[in-house]
Amino acid sequence: MKITAAKVIVTCPGRNFVTLKIETDQGVYGIGDGTLNGRELSVVAYLQEHVVPCLIGMDPRRIEDIWQYLYRGAYWRRGPVTMRAIAAVDVALWDIKAKMANMPLYDLLGGKSREGVMVYGHANGTDIAETVDAVGHYIDMGYKAIRAQTGIPGVEGVYGVGRGKLYYEPADAALPSLMGWDTRKALNYIPKLFEKIRDTYGFDRHLLHDGHHRYTPLEAANLGRLLEPYQLFWLEDCTPAENQEAFKLVRQHTTTPLAVGEIFNTIWDVKDLIQNQLIDYIRMTIVGSGGVTHLRRVADLASLYQVRTGCHGATDLSPVTMGTALHFDTWVPNFGIQEYMRHTPETDAVFPHTYFFEDGLLYPGDSVGHGVDIDEAEAAKYPYKPAYLPVARLEDGTMWNW
Numbered sequence: 250m251k252i253t254a255a256k257v258i259v260t261c262p263g264r265n266f267v268t269l270k271i272e273t274d275q276g277v278y279g280i281g282d283g284t285l286n287g288r289e290l291s292v293v294a295y296l297q298e299h300v301v302p303c304l305i306g307m308d309p310r311r312i313e314d315i316w317q318y319l320y321r322g323a324y325w326r327r328g329p330v331t332m333r334a335i336a337a338v339d340v341a342l343w344d345i346k347a348k349m350a351n352m353p354l355y356d357l358l359g360g361k362s363r364e365g366v367m368v369y370g371h372a373n374g375t376d377i378a379e380t381v382d383a384v385g386h387y388i389d390m391g392y393k394a395i396r397a398q399t400g401i402p403g404v405e406g407v408y409g410v411g412r413g414k415l416y417y418e419p420a421d422a423a424l425p426s427l428m429g430w431d432t433r434k435a436l437n438y439i440p441k442l443f444e445k446i447r448d449t450y451g452f453d454r455h456l457l458h459d460g461h462h463r464y465t466p467l468e469a470a471n472l473g474r475l476l477e478p479y480q481l482f483w484l485e486d487c488t489p490a491e492n493q494e495a496f497k498l499v500r501q502h503t504t505t506p507l508a509v510g511e512i513f514n515t516i517w518d519v520k521d522l523i524q525n526q527l528i529d530y531i532r533m534t535i536v537g538s539g540g541v542t543h544l545r546r547v548a549d550l551a552s553l554y555q556v557r558t559g560c561h562g563a564t565d566l567s568p569v570t571m572g573t574a575l576h577f578d579t580w581v582p583n584f585g586i587q588e589y590m591r592h593t594p595e596t597d598a599v600f601p602h603t604y605f606f607e608d609g610l611l612y613p614g615d616s617v618g619h620g621v622d623i624d625e626a627e628a629a630k631y632p633y634k635p636a637y638l639p640v641a642r643l644e645d646g647t648m649w650n651w
């Protein structure tokens with residue numbers, strides 16, 4: 250069996266997605282996602298110029314060998330661009346293998362470990378009242394887990410708060426838009442949000458919060474303690490994790506569960522956090538972390554330490570990643586939760602898929618492969634549009650972490 254063609258498709262049905270379609274001499278094809286939000290064309294060039302020429306003629310059944318070829322063969326290891334390009338190939342190859350085996354991908358991975366995948370949605374508001382209201386909407390939709398983010402009085406454009414209460418779009422400007430940050434005000438305001446949510450809706454549902462790398466380790470420890478009475482499912486990205494040891498200090502001071510990893514690319518970025526039992530959930534997902542082949546390795550390491558998965562699932566990951574992640578989530582023994590932001594109807598039309606939401610859970614569907622395709626005619630209607638993630642500055646102008 251041979252790979253005969255591989256093409257990169259860029260489309261912008263509301264936001265940019267980079268998709269790889271691998272074709273074979275058996276007529277079976279596979280689809281992979283290589284989207285890197287705000288830096289999309291770097292992966293396009295990496296794939297088109299440097300990966301596709303190597304793939305032609307290779308045996309698509311040799312997923313592991315091709316993974317090692319691309320990883321070791323690049324010589325320059327790791328990083329978001331390389332690992333997304335590898336992920337795009339890897340996912341397309343798993344799609345092909347599952348189609349050849351006439352199985353849904355979760356069956357090929359080892360079969361179902363659960364019936365459905367618990368997801369969390371994003372409730373946002375410009376202040377506490379609006380966010381509490383948005384949480385109510387998610388409860389009405391049947392969600393069992395909800396992430397709550399609020400604007401902070403006196404701070405311009407806080408992370409996670411966008412247009413409308415149910416939806417925020419993390420990249421939409423030709424140049425990066427500017428947001429503000431003030432840790433003192435946040436530490437004063439955010440615990441009040443969770444107090445109000447618990448007072449209003451009780452303790453039966455899971456609540457999550459994303460710190461988006463804003464706090465120092467000591468401030469993060471403080472936030473974790475302040476949130477303890479509200480029994481969060483997790484506090485995400487409470488402090489930057491380039492220095493994995495930073496989490497020791499947070500961990501020693503709070504029992505609020507910790508999640509990290511949406512910006513990690515390899516097992517090396519997370520191994521100290523896992524082995525030292527400094528986190529509870531690992532946020533890496535298919536597209537960011539070298540595909541199914543590598544994420545499976547991360548999940549296995551995590552399982553030794555009772556760390557569970559919590560795959561990233563913002564709208565900047567294409568439906569191809571969402572579908573593949575749902576197969577992974579359905580199989581992985583140490584599953585925790587899956588993030589789920591809904592795509593636009595235009596995006597859903599470009600990427601026909603079998604996954605569906607019901608009663609707070611997502612299901613991957615039972616068709617063969619990962620269940621997500623690309624409608625190329627539909628995709629061609631939406632040409633690439635430059636878009637950036639926002640940037641953040643403190644009140645005095647100092648650059649901060651968005």
Ligand SMILES: O=C(O)[C@@H](O)[C@H](O)[C@H](O)CO
Nearest residue numbers: 419459511562563565588
């Ligand atoms: O946890 C999340 O969904 C966010 O951190 C987003 O991934 C981020 O805004 C980039 O899209």
Ligand SMILES: [Mg+2]
Nearest residue numbers: 459485486511
């Ligand atoms: Mg996040």
